[in-house]
Amino acid sequence: MLASVLAVTGCSLFPDKADETEGWSANRLYTEAKDALTGKDYEKAIRYFEILQGRYPFGRYAQQAYLDMAYAYYKFQEPDSAIATLDRFIRTYPRHPFVDYAYYLKGRVNFDRTTGLLDRLFPRDYTKTDRGAALLSFQDFATLVEQFPESKYSDDARKRMAFLRNNLAEYEVHVADYYLRRGAYVAAAGRGRYVLENYATAPAVESAIAIMAQAYINLDMLGLAKDSIRVLRLNYPESSFLPGLDQSLAGV
Numbered sequence: 001m002l003a004s005v006l007a008v009t010g011c012s013l014f015p016d017k018a019d020e021t022e023g024w025s026a027n028r029l030y031t032e033a034k035d036a037l038t039g040k041d042y043e044k045a046i047r048y049f050e051i052l053q054g055r056y057p058f059g060r061y062a063q064q065a066y067l068d069m070a071y072a073y074y075k076f077q078e079p080d081s082a083i084a085t086l087d088r089f090i091r092t093y094p095r096h097p098f099v100d101y102a103y104y105l106k107g108r109v110n111f112d113r114t115t116g117l118l119d120r121l122f123p124r125d126y127t128k129t130d131r132g133a134a135l136l137s138f139q140d141f142a143t144l145v146e147q148f149p150e151s152k153y154s155d156d157a158r159k160r161m162a163f164l165r166n167n168l169a170e171y172e173v174h175v176a177d178y179y180l181r182r183g184a185y186v187a188a189a190g191r192g193r194y195v196l197e198n199y200a201t202a203p204a205v206e207s208a209i210a211i212m213a214q215a216y217i218n219l220d221m222l223g224l225a226k227d228s229i230r231v232l233r234l235n236y237p238e239s240s241f242l243p244g245l246d247q248s249l250a251g252v
Contacts, residue, residue, distance in 0.1 A: 063096065069085055070089070079113055103143050104144050107141040111134075134171075141164075169195050169204035173195060176188045176189075185215040188211055206239055212224075213228035
């Protein structure tokens with residue numbers, strides 16, 4: 001008899017756990033999500049923001065939920081979800097008064113991609129790693145600074161861009177040096193020239209010019225080598241690279 005009752009009623013004797021948010025207004029959902037976010041319960045905050053957007057897809061709460069949910073994803077170590085959420089916000093609300101924050105947060109997410117727990121415990125040389133996230137972060141900050149120069153986030157974005165610019169230049173120098181040491185002189189000179197053309201204010205420019213000069217010497221392109229050494233001497237008269245380059249050039 002019990003089996004027959006269960007067959008008829010299904011699982012009604014053992015109902016699923018009730019949704020505690022059932023019947024909540026948009027205001028309450030948003031408030032509860034913000035409280036969870038403030039309390040650093042990012043998983044709960046994300047769940048409430050998602051419910052809010054699903055039930056109330058229009059209105060100011062849904063708009064703000066995009067930004068808050070993206071931040072929750074960011075703090076919950078879900079950078080891809082954070083970026084996807086911010087991209088949707090920017091596409092949907094390109095004229096929103098807080099769209100500058102969306103670009104800034106995108107830049108921060110990409111900026112922090114390589115600074116996880118292991119990196120804090122075991123610091124590494126970021127200039128020797130893949131430059132993809134750094135380029136994306138630089139582009140996000142550049143968009144913010146170009147489109148919203150007066151934004152309260154722009155000053156911090158400029159500082160991070162300077163840091164990224166120097167690291168990207170160092171990355172290119174590492175690659176150029178790798179090519180030089182392996183006899184790929186054309187590639188080495190090209191990388192050095194790229195640094196000079198794109199990161200002219202970075203400290204790595206000195207090394208880039210020296211690599212260019214040595215690559216041209218090895219290629220027997222003495223005119224370009226002399227030009228590179230002249231530029232190096234003019235801009236870095238005390239450069240430690242000059243004696244070695246002069247000796248290399250004299251030995252050709």
